[in-house]
Amino acid sequence: MDALVIGAGLAGVTAAWELSQSGHTVTVLDRQPEAAAETSYANAGLIATGHAMPWASPKVPGILLKSLFTADQAYRLRPRLDWHMMCWGLSFLRQCTNRRAAENTAHAYRLCRYAQSRLHQVTEQARLNYDSRRGGLLYVFRSDSALREGVKHREIIKDMGHEIRVLTVDEVVEREPAFAQSTGQIAGAVYCPTDESGDARLFSLQLAEACRKQGVRFVFDCAVDRLVVENNRVKCLSTASGERDADIYVLASGVEAPRLTRPIGIDLPIYPVKGYSVTFPVGQDHHAPSIGGVDEDRLIAFSRLGDRLRVTSTAEIAGYDVSYKPADFDHMIEVFSALMPDAADYGRPEYWSCLRPMTPNGRPFVGSSRYDNLYLNVGHGNMGWTMACGTARLLADAIDGKDAELPMQAPILR
Numbered sequence: 001m002d003a004l005v006i007g008a009g010l011a012g013v014t015a016a017w018e019l020s021q022s023g024h025t026v027t028v029l030d031r032q033p034e035a036a037a038e039t040s041y042a043n044a045g046l047i048a049t050g051h052a053m054p055w056a057s058p059k060v061p062g063i064l065l066k067s068l069f070t071a072d073q074a075y076r077l078r079p080r081l082d083w084h085m086m087c088w089g090l091s092f093l094r095q096c097t098n099r100r101a102a103e104n105t106a107h108a109y110r111l112c113r114y115a116q117s118r119l120h121q122v123t124e125q126a127r128l129n130y131d132s133r134r135g136g137l138l139y140v141f142r143s144d145s146a147l148r149e150g151v152k153h154r155e156i157i158k159d160m161g162h163e164i165r166v167l168t169v170d171e172v173v174e175r176e177p178a179f180a181q182s183t184g185q186i187a188g189a190v191y192c193p194t195d196e197s198g199d200a201r202l203f204s205l206q207l208a209e210a211c212r213k214q215g216v217r218f219v220f221d222c223a224v225d226r227l228v229v230e231n232n233r234v235k236c237l238s239t240a241s242g243e244r245d246a247d248i249y250v251l252a253s254g255v256e257a258p259r260l261t262r263p264i265g266i267d268l269p270i271y272p273v274k275g276y277s278v279t280f281p282v283g284q285d286h287h288a289p290s291i292g293g294v295d296e297d298r299l300i301a302f303s304r305l306g307d308r309l310r311v312t313s314t315a316e317i318a319g320y321d322v323s324y325k326p327a328d329f330d331h332m333i334e335v336f337s338a339l340m341p342d343a344a345d346y347g348r349p350e351y352w353s354c355l356r357p358m359t360p361n362g363r364p365f366v367g368s369s370r371y372d373n374l375y376l377n378v379g380h381g382n383m384g385w386t387m388a389c390g391t392a393r394l395l396a397d398a399i400d401g402k403d404a405e406l407p408m409q410a411p412i413l414r
């Protein structure tokens, strides 16, 4: 079949790869001049299966409330008169119970584990090299009580088979000598040896190139304005450069998905949650970590990407604005550089901010829609790098009418 994929981020490029592997003729449209130019551009780089716990949990409403009065919180709520923000917020709050958090964690974990195995297959098939590191990830805690809570938080995924080791400070330093710089600041870590890291943008660019070699066409600088529907089918896409049609259409447009589907009667509960990312060069004399991870108390993620160190933080619910100024990064750089003073050249930051396409329960929408030839691969939230290769295969299986290797539970729709 002829397939048109809207979006060339992680979700769109992986979908294009899987669809072309299944024998479809694929064209990818993106409004940007190249692949992975929006949210997939500079994420934390973590394939964080050991962190597959969706954000909605009983403690988050309190943190969001506090953020209204404190500027340096990692979670930040900037309320505004936005009907979609309010609806999404209420749905999110409904997910903040112990029972829902447990269900959503189990779902996310199954998906992440499957996706990680697919990532390895795709990497091998397409011969990709994206500064990946398979030495595990460290989730570090600054107090014994936080470490205990972090271990408890992972009981579900541990029971589901994820390898989890609890490390003392000395064991952390033995595993990752860069933490010798953090003396007195950390209490220990959860080490997940099968977690990994890599540069999502490099991966996407290289996979797009591999797709091209398989015959996939990419059309950049091409914004889709509207999906034209007729008799329960998408008839064509209206773009600035005219109409385009195909047999099937795959929506992989990240945070923009609801704006395209609302006019055709699909109200996807996806809302942008802004994150900040900064990348520093690492020189010969720096003591940069080779293992990525998360400072769990400050919610700062970090990863080593070749001769760069990426640090990301913040979940700001404030609409579609992606602008930033250097001062927005001051707090996270201050905290991280205090943790690892010699890890990188902190004087040469490369700033970036982007929007996570969040669903209230952390589950992406993958598969069919109410239109016969419209398929979804959207809403990957804070875990899109970890999940991308899995959701792409599940999508291709759904399109081909095959039994999925992993049953996707129906996402909760309003």
Ligand SMILES: Cc1cc2nc3c(=O)[nH]c(=O)nc-3n(C[C@H](O)[C@H](O)[C@H](O)COP(=O)(O)OP(=O)(O)OC[C@H]3O[C@@H](n4cnc5c(N)ncnc54)[C@H](O)[C@@H]3O)c2cc1C
Binding pocket: 006, 007, 008, 009, 010, 011, 012, 029, 030, 031, 032, 035, 036, 037, 038, 039, 040, 041, 042, 043, 044, 045, 046, 047, 048, 222, 223, 224, 225, 252, 253, 254, 255, 256, 257, 260, 274, 275, 276, 277, 301, 312, 313, 354, 355, 356, 357, 378, 379, 380, 381, 382, 383, 384, 385, 386, 387
């Ligand atoms: C700070 C930060 C850190 C993160 N860290 C991690 C991490 O460590 N691990 C992890 O697993 N995940 C992480 N994520 C999440 C991950 O980056 C996202 O889930 C993922 O990038 C989403 O990919 P996507 O393809 O859905 O969206 P995008 O990458 O945004 O791709 C969507 C594409 O659609 C295009 N598009 C949109 N609308 C239109 C239109 N109308 N017409 C044409 N094209 C259109 C856009 O140009 C864009 O290229 C992080 C996110 C952030 C913000």
